[in-house]
Amino acid sequence: MRLAVLTCLVALGAFCAPQASAGTRVLVQTRTYDIAGNSGAALIEAMDSKGPKHGFMTHAIAQTAYTADWELGVIPDKGSCRLKQANGTLNLFYTFPRVASATPALKKRWTRFFAGVRAHEKTHGRIAREMMRATERSITGLKVADDPYCYKARSEARQRIQAAYAEYEAKQNAFDAREHRDGGHVEHLVAALMKP
Secondary structure, three states: OEEEEEEEEEEEOOOOOOOOEEEEEEEEEEEEEEEOOOOHHHHHHHHHHHOOEEOOOEEOOOEEEEEEEEEEEEEEEOOEEEEEEEEEEEEEEEEEEEEOOOOHHHHHHHHHHHHHHHHHHHHHHHHHHHHHHHHHHHHOOOEEOOOOOOHHHHHHHHHHHHHHHHHHHHHHHHHHHHHHOOOOHHHHHHHHHHOO
16 A cells, blocks of 8 residues: 655756756655454454554555655756756655564464565555656756746646656556455465464
8 A cells, every 4th residue: 555745846046067967865764563463364453453544444454655855956047947956855654564473373474474565565665766766867957948037947847747756656556456456466465364
């Protein structure tokens, strides 16, 4: 499961160096919530009641949330406007369940289950990272003619950022649809954990 937020800050600045520079940072935070149970079914029930909220009434097993922030510096350039600087920050927040203790058999099933859950959430993180790289490529070198006050350049940068965001949100949704479909990977993980 995934939550996302996109923000963009555009600054007008008089920079000395002529080349546009871009760079992105990724900041990762991992949170856990504790669950307990002496069977796979009990652990699933605990995750259903204690997991991160997914909608109004339901809870997810785990969650990847992220914010994508862009700080853009534009500069007038002989009647045109160009992007001087693009610094992106991707804040990734993972939330995972944590089991304090379990029988050896349950611990073995939990380890396999958790590896699958972690891989699922890390894929959401990878897609978010790809979004940042694609956004950086789309705005690097941006220059708009006949734009002495940089209004058009700011607008064009925002449109490109939003287009990349929309493209990668579609990829996030397609990934979730594959993983959560009937008979999909998540269903298999849950069934394996619940085996006696």
